[in-house]
Amino acid sequence: MFDVSHDPGRLVLGIESSCDETAASVVAGGRQVLSSVIASQVKDHAPYGGVVPELASRRHLQNLLPTVQLALRQAAVSLEDLSGIAVTQGPGLLGALLVGFSWAKAVAWASGKPIVGVSHLEGHLCALNLEDSPPPYPHLALLVSGGHTSIYVVESAVACREMGRTVDDAAGEAFDKVAKMLGLGYPGGIAIDKLAKSGNKRAYSFPRPRLRDGSLDFSFSGLKTALWQFCQTTPDYNVEDVCASFQEAVVDTLCAKMFLAARATGIKHLTLAGGVACNSRLREAFMQEGLKRGLQVTLPAPSLCTDNAAMIAAAGAARLRAGQRLSLTADAVSRLKRGGALPA
Ligand code: KG4
Numbered sequence: 498m499f500d501v502s503h504d505p506g507r508l509v510l511g512i513e514s515s516c517d518e519t520a521a522s523v524v525a526g527g528r529q530v531l532s533s534v535i536a537s538q539v540k541d542h543a544p545y546g547g548v549v550p551e552l553a554s555r556r557h558l559q560n561l562l563p564t565v566q567l568a569l570r571q572a573a574v575s576l577e578d579l580s581g582i583a584v585t586q587g588p589g590l591l592g593a594l595l596v597g598f599s600w601a602k603a604v605a606w607a608s609g610k611p612i613v614g615v616s617h618l619e620g621h622l623c624a625l626n627l628e629d630s631p632p633p634y635p636h637l638a639l640l641v642s643g644g645h646t647s648i649y650v651v652e653s654a655v656a657c658r659e660m661g662r663t664v665d666d667a668a669g670e671a672f673d674k675v676a677k678m679l680g681l682g683y684p685g686g687i688a689i690d691k692l693a694k695s696g697n698k699r700a701y702s703f704p705r706p707r708l709r710d711g712s713l714d715f716s717f718s719g720l721k722t723a724l725w726q727f728c729q730t731t732p733d734y735n736v737e738d739v740c741a742s743f744q745e746a747v748v749d750t751l752c753a754k755m756f757l758a759a760r761a762t763g764i765k766h767l768t769l770a771g772g773v774a775c776n777s778r779l780r781e782a783f784m785q786e787g788l789k790r791g792l793q794v795t796l797p798a799p800s801l802c803t804d805n806a807a808m809i810a811a812a813g814a815a816r817l818r819a820g821q822r823l824s825l826t827a828d829a830v831s832r833l834k835r836g837g838a839l840p841a
């Protein structure tokens with residue numbers, strides 16, 4: 498009989514420090530979140546209008562230990578109880594990554610616990626496994642965050658294939674930059690989402706960049722420039738209408754490429770992941786348009802879309818079960834190689 502005490506995915510501590518959230522979580526069986534603690538640095542970076550890498554590293558150093566201790570306490574487990582440790586290895590801000598990565602390696606070495614490095618992007622995709630009804634494999638996932646915008650065929654918790662990606666700005670980056678232009682502060686995505694609710698999405702016509710016909714790649718820099726020019730030449734614009742019209746242009750583009758990918762692959766189950774997947778209009782349009790086309794759509798809870806460590810623990814549990822282990826001499830990486838592989 499299978500002895501669950503030897504399952505390395507039984508009780509995993511996840512650590513995430515790739516950007517401006519210090520997060521720790523304990524996940525049981527790769528599926529059940531026992532605790533998920535996030536120490537947000539938003540207030541520290543807001544005065545600068547974006548994430549200051551040096552400041553992020555310093556805050557991670559201050560916040561990491563208390564965050565892990567709280568996650569263990571809330572899960573009512575001790576370090577000895579863990580079956581493994583999962584830590585974000587990249588991509589992200591190198592200085593920020595190194596804080597969580599070095600700490601996790603040191604704890605793994607001292608405790609003798611198995612450790613695995615996780616791609617932050619794979620973490621976002623594995624957040625879906627923490628839902629009550631996870632989507633079946635293979636499914637198509639649109640990963641939309643502050644740093645990435647890609648379409649993946651997700652074949653399993655440890656295997657995915659990128660079908661298309663942004664050639665310039667990420668969708669979240671476009672939201673944040675446009676919010677800055679409109680004087681809405683940082684982070685901007687959520688501010689645009691809120692204001693857009695009382696705006697008219699057809700008030701202004703902004704470009705919907707489709708790039709080459711049939712391509713699954715995205716481009717958002719032209720839309721960003723169009724917004725900049727619009728703001729310069731239209732001093733009396735209505736900010737709610739601009740937010741709604743800009744948001745609609747992004748949502749239209751994201752949905753169009755996803756449904757194109759569904760047609761091209763024949764995959765009938767679609768999901769969203771990443772911070773921009775919190776966007777209320779994207780969720781609504783994606784669901785409505787998907788159902789209209791006879792597709793199944795799974796939307797993760799907003800708390801699982803933005804950066805957290807439960808998704809890292811879930812992805813790590815699958816990798817630990819697949820027998821993967823991190824060498825204690827491995828490095829964190831700010832960018833992934835083509836194909837998304839991490840250095841062992
Ligand atoms: O996944 P995430 O938390 O961090 C990264 O890995 O980048 O995503 C953060 C991004 C930011 O650009 C933020 O503005 C955007 O997600 N975001 C939103 C919303 N909530 C967060 N964008 C649009 N609408 C939202 N409601």
Ligand code: ZN
Nearest residue numbers: 621642803804
């Ligand atoms: Zn993220």
